[in-house]
Amino acid sequence: MVTGGDAAARDAAGGASARLLKLFEAHRLTPTQRRIAHCLVRKAAQAPYLSSVEVAELAGVSQPSVTRFAVALGFDGYPALRRHLREVAPAPAEPETAAYNEYQQAVHAEIENLRHLAELLGDTGPATRAGAVLAASRPLPVLGLRAAGAQARGFAYFAAKVHPDVRLLDEGGTMLADRLDAAVRAGAAALLCFALPRHPREVVDALAHARAAGLTVVTVADSAFAPVAAHTDLLLPAAVGTGLAFDTACAPMLLGRVLLESMCDALPDAQARLEEFDARAAARGVFTE
Known part of the structure; x- marks a missing residue:
């Protein structure tokens, strides 16, 4: 079972996920690169703090593939992409949000997913x-x-x-x-x-x-x-x-x-x-x- 802190991070990640989607969708990616993008979108809260080796392990690809992915997006390398991810990372959870238990956090995360869907349906x-x-x-x-x-x-x-x-x-x-x-x-x-x-x-x-x-x-x-x-x-x-x-x-x-x-x-x-x-x-x- 996940902790309340983990769930709080996921709850705050919806906006970052949306921005990552816009970044990735603007480029033609190979199947391997799409796999990396999919991993980063699902891990939007943690992505800005992961090394290229960690991303490769999570996505099931090689570390050089992660570097090539960053270059395909127009960055000099993975460190530059990670700096960009930190710019679009979700803000830390407010104290009252972080105080929610894990079940409440799951509900708030779903609410954020629905907000994101509403934006897409615009x-x-x-x-x-x-x-x-x-x-x-x-x-x-x-x-x-x-x-x-x-x-x-x-x-x-x-x-x-x-x-x-x-x-x-x-x-x-x-x-x-x-x-x-x-x-x-x-x-x-x-x-x-x-x-x-x-x-x-x-x-x-x-x-x-x-x-x-x-x-x-x-x-x-x-x-x-x-x-x-x-x-x-x-x-x-x-x-x-x-x-x-x-x-x-x-x-x-x-x-x-x-x-x-x-x-x-x-x-x-x-x-x-x-x-x-x-x-x-x-x-x-x-x-x-």
Whole structure:
């Protein structure tokens, strides 16, 4: 279990994460460099104080790769990048914030993630484009494995009320590619993927297969530099909380609901389908209210 001090640092890191994302997104990065960027965004509070060797160990890359990453961003080397990271580091927590217990800190960290998501949604373009792409796909496969399974199931449950053919893909294995191929044969044009840490290798493989099959891939991920980014046409980031033993995913869940809203806006018969569902549910006595 993490300490209150660790959680306080994470709670204050949201603003720094946003600034790091803007810095990294302005450059074309190799897959290895995107892995380093993903690590730094997730460790925004600690990043300004890590050595290049420590960053390499956390990201699972070589120390020279970290140096090349800094140069690719326009810095003379990693020390110059670290000085820049210290300039954008979050301010120390206020005494009353630091006094919160670890459970309260986890909640405040999620609130900061939601604030960051709200800032990103100030530009409605990506969500609007994603909604239109998803609405036009018949059928619409929705992928989410392991930690992301709950997000995919929640989206698919509500989407099925307004979309004529939603296909949930929440189990991995050798049949996953078969189910993607079947969706393509049935006319699917797009795939929605929820990808959260730790990222299963088979999700990356599935997205590569989907794109090779001609699907447009829309992904909700914890970072624009998640491993799935290389196989995604439109990636919408929403950070996860890391203050508890297991990650929390309030922001990805909310972003999924935003995509549902955007998809409804692009489906001319969405309201009629909802009213039809409500009428059937009432006739069957599905709900107690």
